[in-house]
Each structure stands twice: as C-alpha cells, then as structure tokens.
Amino acid sequence: xxxxxxxxxxxxxxxxxxxxxxxxxxxxxxxxxxxxxxxxxxxxxxxxxxxxxxxxxxxxxxxxxxxxxxxxxxxxxxxxxxxxxxxxxxxxxxxxxxxxxxxxxxxxxxxxxxxxxxxxxxxxxxxxxxxxxxxxxxxxxxxxxxxxxxxxxxxxxxxxxxxxxxxxxxxxxxxxxxxxxxxxxxxxxxxxxxxxxxxxxxxxxxxxxxxxxxxxxxxxxxxxxxxxxxxxxxxxxxxxxxxxxxxxxxxxxxxxxxxxxxxxxxxxxxxxxxxxxxxxxxxxxxxxxxxxxxxxxxxxxxxxxxxxxxxxxxxxxxxxxxxxxxxxxxxxxxxxxxxxxxxxxxxxxxxxxxxxxxxxxxxxxxxxxxxxxxxxxxxxxxxxxxxxxxxxxxxxxxxxxxxxxxxxxxxxxxxxxxxxxxxxxxxxxxxxxxxxxxxxxxxxxxxxxxxxxxxxxxxxxxxxxxxxxxxxxxxxxxxxxxxxxxxxxxxxxxxxxxxxxxxxxxxxxxxxxx
Amino acid sequence: xxxxxxxxxxxxxxxxxxxxxxxxxxxxxxxxxxxxxxxxxxxxxxxxxxxxxxxxxxxxxxxxxxxxxxxxxxxxxxxxxxxxxxxxxxxxxxxxxxxxxxxxxxxxxxxxxxxxxxxxxxxxxxxxxxxxxxxxxxxxxxxxxxxxxxxxxxxxxxxxxxxxxxxxxxxxxxxxxxxxxxxxxxxxxxxxxxxxxxxxxxxxxxxxxxxxxxxxxxxxxxxxxxxxxxxxxxxxxxxxxxxxxxxxxxxxxxxxxxxxxxxxxxxxxxxxxxxxxxxxxxxxxxxxxxxxxxxxxxxxxxxxxxxxxxxxxxxxxxxxxxxxxxxxxxxxxxxxxxxxxxx
Numbered sequence: 001x002x003x004x005x006x007x008x009x010x011x012x013x014x015x016x017x018x019x020x021x022x023x024x025x026x027x028x029x030x031x032x033x034x035x036x037x038x039x040x041x042x043x044x045x046x047x048x049x050x051x052x053x054x055x056x057x058x059x060x061x062x063x064x065x066x067x068x069x070x071x072x073x074x075x076x077x078x079x080x081x082x083x084x085x086x087x088x089x090x091x092x093x094x095x096x097x098x099x100x101x102x103x104x105x106x107x108x109x110x111x112x113x114x115x116x117x118x119x120x121x122x123x124x125x126x127x128x129x130x131x132x133x134x135x136x137x138x139x140x141x142x143x144x145x146x147x148x149x150x151x152x153x154x155x156x157x158x159x160x161x162x163x164x165x166x167x168x169x170x171x172x173x174x175x176x177x178x179x180x181x182x183x184x185x186x187x188x189x190x191x192x193x194x195x196x197x198x199x200x201x202x203x204x205x206x207x208x209x210x211x212x213x214x215x216x217x218x219x220x221x222x223x224x225x226x227x228x229x230x231x232x233x234x235x236x237x238x239x240x241x242x243x244x245x246x247x248x249x250x251x252x253x254x255x256x257x258x259x260x261x262x263x264x265x266x267x268x269x270x271x272x273x274x275x276x277x278x279x280x281x282x283x284x285x286x287x288x289x290x291x292x293x294x295x296x297x298x299x300x301x302x303x304x305x306x307x308x309x310x311x312x313x314x315x316x317x318x319x320x321x322x323x324x325x326x327x328x329x330x331x332x333x334x335x336x337x338x339x340x341x342x343x344x345x346x347x348x349x350x351x352x353x354x355x356x357x358x359x360x361x362x363x364x365x366x367x368x369x370x371x372x373x374x375x376x377x378x379x380x381x382x383x384x385x386x387x388x389x390x391x392x393x394x395x396x397x398x399x400x401x402x403x404x405x406x407x408x409x410x411x412x413x414x415x416x417x418x419x420x421x422x423x424x425x426x427x428x429x430x431x432x433x434x435x436x437x438x439x440x441x442x443x444x445x446x447x448x449x450x451x452x453x454x455x456x457x458x459x460x461x462x463x464x465x466x467x468x469x470x471x472x473x474x475x476x477x478x479x480x481x482x483x484x485x486x487x488x489x490x491x492x493x494x495x496x497x498x499x500x501x502x503x504x505x506x507x508x509x510x511x512x513x514x
Numbered sequence: 515x516x517x518x519x520x521x522x523x524x525x526x527x528x529x530x531x532x533x534x535x536x537x538x539x540x541x542x543x544x545x546x547x548x549x550x551x552x553x554x555x556x557x558x559x560x561x562x563x564x565x566x567x568x569x570x571x572x573x574x575x576x577x578x579x580x581x582x583x584x585x586x587x588x589x590x591x592x593x594x595x596x597x598x599x600x601x602x603x604x605x606x607x608x609x610x611x612x613x614x615x616x617x618x619x620x621x622x623x624x625x626x627x628x629x630x631x632x633x634x635x636x637x638x639x640x641x642x643x644x645x646x647x648x649x650x651x652x653x654x655x656x657x658x659x660x661x662x663x664x665x666x667x668x669x670x671x672x673x674x675x676x677x678x679x680x681x682x683x684x685x686x687x688x689x690x691x692x693x694x695x696x697x698x699x700x701x702x703x704x705x706x707x708x709x710x711x712x713x714x715x716x717x718x719x720x721x722x723x724x725x726x727x728x729x730x731x732x733x734x735x736x737x738x739x740x741x742x743x744x745x746x747x748x749x750x751x752x753x754x755x756x757x758x759x760x761x762x763x764x765x766x767x768x769x770x771x772x773x774x775x776x777x778x779x780x781x782x783x784x785x786x787x788x789x790x791x792x793x794x795x796x797x798x799x800x801x802x803x804x805x806x807x808x809x810x811x812x813x814x815x816x817x818x819x820x821x822x823x824x825x826x827x828x829x830x831x832x833x834x835x836x837x838x839x840x841x842x843x844x845x846x847x848x849x850x851x852x853x854x855x856x857x
Contacts, residue, residue, distance in 0.1 A: 033601075042852070096728060100735065108681065108720065109736035127721045205686055205724045206732075210716075211852045214688070218724075222688040225593040226844075228600045228621070313565055371601060379607060381587065473560070479727035480561040480591075482750045482809065484734055487727075 012342030015335055016354035022394050023357050026369020027237055033372060034231025043219050043236060050198055050215040051243060053129060057136035058194035062186060064137065065144035068288045070178070071281035072145070073152035074270035083289055084149070085503055087142035090292055092451040092498040094472060095139075095202040096479075097299055097491045102126070102135055102207075104298030111294070127209035135203045140193045142292060143448075147403060150441060151185035152178075152270070154410060156260050160270060170273050183256040184409075188402040191251035195244045195359040195398075216240045220362050230368075237365035244360025245353065252352050260410070303492025306485035313474055314490050318497060321454050321471040324385060325501055328392035329450035333442060335393065336400030336449075337408075341434070343401075344408035345416075355401035358394040366391060388470070389453075396449035403445040407438055436512065443509010447502035454498040471497070553583045554787045556776075557608040559595060560588040561808075568800075568807040575799040582787055591725065592691045592774075596622055603627065604781040609788045612651065612776035612795075616643075616834065617694050619775060620841035623647050629780040631789070635796050638815045640832045641771065648775035651795050652810040655769035655829055656695050657762040658682060658740040659747045665739055668763035672700065675740075675763075676714030683720050683729045683738040687848060690725045691772070696742050697847045698840055699770030702833040708847065712854035719855065745769065749823030750809045761827070768831030774810065 072084060090098065105111050106126040113123040126134065155177055163173055201217040208214075216236050223233040272278075336355070343351045370387055374380050380387070411434065419425075419433050435442070455472055469477070471494045478487035563569040563586040573584045587608065589598040596618050599611055604627065614622055622628060628647040637643070639653055658675070660668050669675040675682070685693030700708045720738045723729040733741035740763065748760040776795060778788045794800055802816035805824060812820075835843060 096731075099728075100731060103732070103735055103737055107735065107737050202724050202728065205689070206721060206728055209721045210719065210855045211686070211688075211722060212856045218686070218688055221724075225597045226688065226694070228597055311565055368597075368601065375602065375605065474564075476727070477560050477564040477567075479731060480725075481564060481566050482730070482747075482754070483566065484731055 012338050012351060013348070015338055016348075016351045019335075019354040019358060019394060019397065020350070022390065023241070023361050023366070026366050026373060027234055027241070027361070029369040029372040030230050030237070030365050031234030034229065034234050038232060039235050039239075042214075043216075043232070045212075046214045046216050046219045046236075047239060047243075049213060050204075050217075050240075053132050053136070053204065053213075053215075054194050054197035054200075056129070056133045057140065057197040058190045060133055061137045061140040061144045061193050062190045064288075065141050065148050065189070066182070066186075067280065067284040068141070069145045069148035069152060071284045072149050074272050075281050075285070077285075083285070084146070085506065086289075086292060086296075087146050088447065088451070088502045088506060089142070089296055089495075089499055090139050091143045091448070092455070092502060093139065093296075093299070093495055094455050094475070094491065095200070096206075097495060098139055098295070099135060099203060099206050100302065100488075101295035101299040102138060104302070105294050106131075106134065125209075127207055129208070129213070131207035131209070132200075132204050132213065135207055136193075136197045136200065138291065138295065139203075140196065141288065143399075144189050144193060145288070146444065147189045148182070148185055150403070150444070151181045151406060153440075154260075154407065155181055155270075159260050164271065170271075170277060173271065177260075180256070180260070183254075184406055187251040187254040188405065191247055191356065192359065192399060192402050194247050195356065198240060198243060198247075198360060199362065201363075217362055217364070220364050224364055224368060233362075233365055233368070237362040240362055241357055241360050244357055247360075248352055248356035252347075252349075299488075299495065300492065302488040303495075304489070306487075306489035307492070310486055310489055310493075311474075311478075313469065314471070314493065317469050317471045317474045318493060320385070320469075321494070322497060322501070324388055324392065324470065325450045325453040325498075328389050328396065328453035329446050329501075329505070331389070332393040332396045332400055332449040332453075333446040336397050336404055336445065337434075337438070337442065339397075340401055340404035340408040341412075343405060344412040355398050359398045361394075392449075392453035396452045399448050399452070400445035403441050403448070404438065407441045411437055439509045439512035441509070443505045443507070443512070446509070447505030450505060451498035451502040454494060454501065551581065551583050552784055552787055553585055554580070554610070554784055554791055555585050555587060555608045556610045556612050556791070557587050557589050557595060557598065557606075558611070559591050559613040562586065562613060563588040566807065568803045571803045571807065572800055575803075576791065576794055579794070580787065580790060582784075584791070592618060593689075599627060599779070600625055606779060606781065608779055609782040609784050610776055610778055610791055614648065614775055614777070615691055615695075616771075616773045616775070616837050617691065617698060617840045617844070619645060619648050620837035622777070623837070627779055627781070628777040629782070629785075631778060631792055633792065635814070637796070637813045638811075639773065639813060641834050643773055643834075645775065645837065648777040649792055649795065650773045650775050650813040651800070652804045652808055652812055653771055653773040654744040654746055654810040655771055655832065656692065656699055656742060657745040657747075657764070657769055657827065657829075659733070659743040659760055659762050660740045661759050662761040663759050665761075668740070668761065670764065671766050672703065672711050673714065675718060676711065678718070680718055680739040681720045681737075682715075682718050682740045682742070683732045684722055684742045685726055685729050686722045686724055687851065690723075692726045692729075692742055693722070694844070695770055695772050697851055698835055698843065699833060701843050701847045702770055702835050703765075703767040709850045709854050712851055716855050722855075744772075744810070745827040745829065746805075746809050746811065746824060748826060749805075749821065752823040752826075753806060753821055764827060764829050768833040769829040770833045772810075773834070 103110055116123055159177055163177060199217055201215060204213055204215045205218060220233045220236045223229045339351050339355055371380050374383060415433060419429055424433060475487055475490045475494060478490055561567050569586050576584050589595050592613050592615055595611055595613055599606060630646045631649055633649065637650060639650060643650055669678055684696055687693035687697045700711050704711050729741050730743060732738060745762040748762055751757040751760045778792060782788050796814050798816040801812035801814050802818055804810060804812040805821050
C-alpha cells in the first residue's frame with residue numbers, strides 16, 4: 001500500500017500548500033502594503049454581527065434540511081427527481097437576483113403581504129436580521145438538503161434490512177442508522193454554510209435594514225475603497241479567516257465516521273413509516289418546495305419580457321462564462337478528489353484547512369492581493385481569465401471537498417484493503433473503483449463548481465478589461481445603467497446556464513451511479 | 515464569437531481554438547507595445563464603458579481626430595477607481611482617470627499621482643468649480659425619485675419626509691458614492707442638526723443597499739415609495755421607456771450635487787495626447803453623448819441643447835461642499851449616521 005500511496009500522498013499536501021498560499025499570499029501582500037493593522041470599535045461590531053448571522057443561518061439551514069432530506073430519501077412521489085434537481089437552483093443564484101426573487105414573495109409589496117392585507121392581517125417586514133437569515137436559508141437549505149440526502153442514500157441496504165429484521169421502529173432506526181450518518185455529515189454541512197454566510201455581503205446589507213447590519217466584508221469594502229487603508233483591510237480579512245479556521249476545527253472535532261461498512265449496492269427502499277410521520281414528510285416536502293420554487297418563479301417571470309431585446313454583448317460574455325465555468329469545474333473537481341482521497345486515508349489538519357479557508361477569504365482582499373502580486377510581472381488585465389479560473393477553483397473546491405469527503409472515507413474503509421490486495425493502483429484504481437463508486441457525488445460536486453464559476457464577479461472586477469466581460473459583469477453593467485428589464489433577462493440567462501451546467505453534471509453523475 | 519467545437523479536422527480546430535483563446539484575452543500580453551499608433555488608456559467606471567454607456571461613441575469620435583487608439587479600462591465604480599489607481603501607483607498604464615466625484619477628489623489629489631491640467635474652461639455648472647487637477651465632464655443633483663401616480667404630492671424637505679410615513683431606500687455611504695452624497699447633502703443642508711434629521715428619517719428607511727443599482731431596483735419593484743437617485747432619473751424613463759410616471763421631489767433646502775471629473779496622471783507616457791483628450795472632453799462631440807448615455811447633465815451644454823425631461827426637475831438651490839470640506843466632514847458624518855440609524 002505504501003508504494004501505491006506515495007504519489008497521491010505527495011500530490012495532496014502539495015495541493016493543500018498551493019491552496020493555502022493562494023489564500024494567504026494575497027492577504028500578506030495587502031497587509032504588506034498597508035501601514036500596520038488597526039481595528040476600531042465599528043470593526044468589532046461588524047465581526048459580531050457577521051458571526052451571529054452566520055451561526056443562525058447555518059443552524060436554521062442545516063436543521064430544516066434534515067426533515068426535507070429524510071422525506072426525499074424515504075418517500076417516492078411524482079416529481080421527486082425534479083424536486084431534487086430544483087434543489088440545485090437557489091444556491092446558484094447571484095445574491096442580488098436571489099434578493100429580488102425573495103422580495104417578490106416576502107417584500108413590502110410581495111405576494112405574501114398582499115395576501116395578508118387582503119384577509120385583514122397586518123403586513124410583515126422582511127428587513128432585519130430575520131430577513132438576512134431567511135435569505136441565507138433560501139440560498140443554502142437546498143445545498144444542505146442535497147448533502148444530507150447523499151448521506152441517507154449512502155446507508156448500505158444491508159444495514160436497513162438488518163434493522164428491519166430486528167424489528168426496529170422509527171426511533172431505533174434513527175438511533176442506530178440515521179444519527180450516526182448525521183454525525184458524519186452534519187458538521188461539514190453546517191461548516192460550509194457558516195463560512196459562506198460569514199462572507200456574505202450584498203444579501204446582508206440589502207435585507208439588513210440599516211447600518212447595524214454590517215458585515216466584515218462591508219468594513220473591508222469601506223477600508224479599501226474609501227479609505228485605502230490596506231492594513232485595516234488585511235486585518236479584517238485575517239480575522240474572517242480565523243473565524244473560518246475555528247469553525248473548521250470545531251467541525252473536524254465534531255465529525256464522527258458512521259462506520260456502516262460496505263454493502264452490496266442493492267437498492268432497497270428505506271422504511272416508509274405511516275401515520276403522523278407520513279404527514280410530517282408531506283409537510284416538509286410541500287413547504288420546502290413552495291419556499292424554493294416561488295422566488296425562483298418570480299426570477300423567471302421578471303426575466304422573460306426583456307429577453308427579446310438583449311444587448312449583443314450578452315452572447316460572447318455568456319460564451320466566456322461557460323468556458324471559464326467548465327475549466328474551473330474540471331480543475332476544481334480533480335483537485336478536490338485528490339484532497340478528499342488523501343484525507344480519507346489519514347486525516348490531516350493541513351488538508352482540512354486548505355479545503356475550508358478559501359471560503360472564508362474576502363473576495364475583495366483576494367482580488368486586491370492578487371492584483372498587487374501580479375502587477376510587477378504582467379499587466380493584470382492580460383491575465384483576467386486565468387485569474388478568474390484560479391479564484392473559481394479555490395472558491396468552489398471547499399464545497400466539492402465537503403461533498404466528497406464522507407464518500408471517500410466510506411470508499412477507503414470499505415474497499416481500500418481489497419483494492420490494495422488486488423494491487424489495483426493508479427489509473428486502473430481510479431477507473432474501476434474510485435470514479436464508478438463516487439460518480440454521484442462527483443457529478444453533484446462538479447455541477448456545483450461549474451455553476452458557481454458562472455457567477456462570482458467580486459474578485460474579477462479589478463482585472464476585467466473592456467473586451468473580457470463575463471456574464472455577471474454584463475448584468476451588473478445593465479443594472480448600473482437603468483436597464484432593469486434587460487438586466488433581469490441577462491440574469492435569467494446567467495441562472496439558466498448555471499442551472500443547465502449543474503444539471504448536466506449532476507444528472508450525469510446520477511446516471512453513471514444508477 | 516461562439517465556443518462550439520467545429521467537427522472538421524483537428525488542425526482547424528486548433529487554429530480556431532487559438533483564435534478564440536486570443537479573443538478571450540489569454541494571450542494578449544504586451545500586444546499594445548507592438549502597435550504603431552499611440553494608445554491612450556482611460557481608466558473609468560464600468561457603466562461608462564458598456565455598450566449603452568458613453569464609451570463607444572466617445573471612443574469613435576475621439577479616434578476620428580487623434581490618430582490614436584483610445585482604450586477604456588473599466589474598474590468597478592467611482593470609489594473603486596481611486597483604490598485602483600492607488601494600488602497601481604506610478605506604475606499604472608492609465609493616462610487618464612475619468613469618473614471620480616468631488617467627494618473623492620481631495621483624497622485623489624493627496625496621492626500626488628495626478629498632474630495639473632492648467633486649463634480654465636467655461637462650463638455650465640450651476641456652481642463655481644475649479645480644481646487644479648480635475649476637470650468636470652458631467653454633473654447631477656441628488657434627489658428622491660418617486661412614482662407620480664402613487665405619490666402626487668411628494669415632501670418638500672427632509673423634515674417633511676421625516677414627518678411623513680413614506681418609505682425610502684438609500685445607499686450605504688460605506689460602499690457607494692450616492693450614499694456618501696446623501697450624507698453630505700444632509701450635512702451641507704443642516705450642519706449640526708444632521709443627527710436629528712437622520713433620527714427623524716430612521717423609521718422611513720426601509721433598507722440600505724450596497725450600491726445605486728440595488729436601491730433603484732428595489733424602488734422599481736415597489737419596495738419603497740422613494741429612492742435616492744438623481745433629478746435626471748425621470749428623464750431616463752421618459753426618453754428610453756416613454757414612461758412619464760416618475761418624478762423627482764424638489765427640496766426647499768436645496769439639492770446636493772455630484773460633479774464627475776477626469777484628471778491626467780502625472781506618470782502618463784502620453785502627456786500631449788492626454789491633454790488633447792481633456793480638451794476634447796469639453797467639446798460637443800463628447801458632451802452631446804452624455805445626457806442620453808450617462809443620464810447626467812453635460813458639463814458644457816452642447817449646441818443642440820438638452821433632451822426633453824432634463825428641465826423638468828430643476829432645484830432652485832444647489833449645495834456642494836468643497837472637496838476638502840467633504841473629506842474633513844466624512845468620518846464624523848458617517849459616525850453620526852451610524853449612531854442615528856442604529857436600532
């Protein structure tokens with residue numbers, strides 16, 4: 001085993017170091033240009049608000065996802081596959097588009113308030129901490145559901161059959177099968193969501209309702225753009241990384257491998273309890289489907305009218321975005337697979353850190369730092385697309401890693417020794433063992449990576465030249481020039497393309513696995 | 515330009531791919547250095563360079579006279595421009611920075627990266643404006659925009675607005691220049707009473723957005739009765755959408771101005787061409803493009819006059835802090851704003 005493992009073992013730590021360098025070097029470059037790090041009271045209140053809204057968002061998204069994932073895992077109903085696919089969509093929405101979609105339902109003149117007023121009830125306001133959490137749950141509940149569902153589907157059929165033959169009721173099933181699975185999956189899910197929400201910017205300000213809803217990222221914006229205080233920006237970004245690091249450590253400590261052992265891959269439907277549990281599942285599915293579908297429908301509805309007179313620049317921009325997305329997804333998936341396979345063999349803090357911290361980096365500091373690092377060697381504009389791809393890889397890798405890790409762990413403990421004893425190594429091991437067994441999470445993860453890479457404009461803004469606009473940049477240019485209708489349509493195209501990429505990878509993975 | 519893979523021979527595919535990579539900008543390092551025509555690089559904000567912004571028409575008109583290649587480099591918004599030029603320092607490839615406003619020019623001058631323009635052009639600004647480093651190219655008045663069919667009698671002052679139960683959306687002064695403009699507006703109009711005005715406005719503010727476009731989007735979605743924008747915003751709807759329902763509320767205390775300026779970088783390698791561009795900037799060829807692309811008032815009214823709607827909402831009084839006053843007032847005004855709106 002040792003001889004086989006060596007090449008991978010070297011690749012993974014090297015990759016981890018590279019990733020960490022990609023996160024830390026720009027931060028250091030920004031701090032170096034600044035004149036010492038100093039944080040004021042407003043910064044600390046931004047830190048407090050960032051952390052508390054992120055904790056709440058992660059807790060609600062994760063806890064609410066459990067009943068939805070369980071219902072999806074054990075019930076069969078028409079439209080189930082469509083609902084699972086739909087679960088990819090909200091997560092892929094650019095923040096501003098998601099906010100507009102949510103406001104169409106929950107806003108002051110949204111559907112919900114119109115209905116409340118019509119029946120004589122007082123209207124509700126979405127603006128405030130609760131609105132921020134609502135939006136984050138909308139964006140992240142589907143991701144959490146999909147990751148937890150993956151966990152449910154990975155419980156071997158043999159264990160379920162054993163449970164049935166032992167006459168387990170729902171309570172025993174939960175204690176002996178579902179809880180161990182959740183112990184393995186939940187910490188990673190909560191961690192990813194916590195860290196995404198920590199760096200959330202547009203959603204928090206727009207729905208926060210006032211200046212108290214200020215996040216670390218807003219303080220960084222202010223420091224870089226209005227004060228050019230790079231020391232403060234670096235300090236804030238470092239603090240954000242530290243919070244992300246502490247969260248990663250906590251998740252690492254809390255995670256317990258489920259240790260179900262290998263099965264024979266028989267498909268066996270999970271027990272479907274009757275009575276009130278059936279009702280609970282129905283309620284969870286209906287509410288989550290409505291909660292996700294209504295704002296999405298609003299996005300679709302708003303985008304349709306302007307489709308006919310979109311500016312010509314949308315097409316090449318869309319082409320560039322798809323090219324960037326596919327390249328990023330390919331690199332990110334390969335890198336995440338290498339890291340997750342290595343981490344399954346032997347847990348290593350450096351890999352955990354490298355696969356988490358990119359999420360907690362400040363987009364603005366990352367962009368600014370890369371700009372400072374590249375500038376002495378080449379005009380940054382000439383490297384716009386490579387830098388975009390690099391940043392997309394770093395930012396989407398953490399999701400992929402979290403999605404793959406439980407599966408690579410199971411793969412290692414179930415098949416590692418068998419494969420070693422058969423001298424199944426290198427490409428053939430990848431071809432005959434790893435890729436087939438991980439097809440489902442790989443497809444899902446690659447889909448997430450591709451779709452995420454269609455978005456993200458924050459980092460690229462510093463590098464973008466006149467002739468390299470990507471689709472998100474065109475959307476932002478349109479909204480900045482009063483063209484709200486055209487912007488809504490361009491955003492719809494962006495979302496549709498992201499979703500199509502996600503769907504192609506995800507469905508591909510599921511088909512191979514089935 | 516598509517990215518589909520043609521199904522003929524591999525060689526052709528490679529060639530096509532190379533072309534596309536070139537077009538995608540992956541291999542365009544140092545190409546301008548080989549060109550013979552001089553290149554003038556203008557760093558500006560995104561919406562100036564977009565195909566519906568002033569950029570394309572300005573580029574065409576200037577290149578017709580200068581025997582040069584005018585290249586716009588977009589760099590986010592106005593505040594991002596200043597950060598960008600400070601990041602690049604003297605190593606910047608840019609010759610001109612276009613799109614700063616007067617709340618940023620004091621900080622911009624302090625960097626000593628800009629060169630004096632040495633010009634005293636006549637402009638049609640409603641206030642006196644002269645800056646050794648920067649020339650104005652357009653300007654506007656901040657105003658609260660509303661739907662006339664839903665709000666027939668808009669408030670006539672901040673105090674009336676605060677006393678009403680109208681809902682407004684504003685921009686965050688920590689991330690957006692209009693947001694900062696509103697801060698200066700209240701400060702210029704009320705001085706020490708500014709915190710009191712903000713406290714009065716607190717229950718009118720639905721939310722604060724990161725930038726202008728988010729706030730305007732929320733207003734159009736019906737999330738608020740009024741939005742902080744410009745007196746010329748209704749003209750956009752009138753001209754581009756034939757929609758006469760939008761109005762701008764005129765306030766008795768006067769309206770704060772945003773003056774957008776351009777300046778030449780001291781480290782430019784094209785000083786004559788840069789001067790030529792600054793001269794060109796105040797001619798009709800440039801100025802006549804501004805109203806219906808940037809939706810602001812041109813600094814020099816072109817011979818053809820202003821489009822319809824630009825005279826519909828003209829405040830009687832203009833307010834403007836000097837760049838130094840604006841710079842000095844900012845931190846305290848920001849702290850007052852945060853304290854007054856904290857819940």
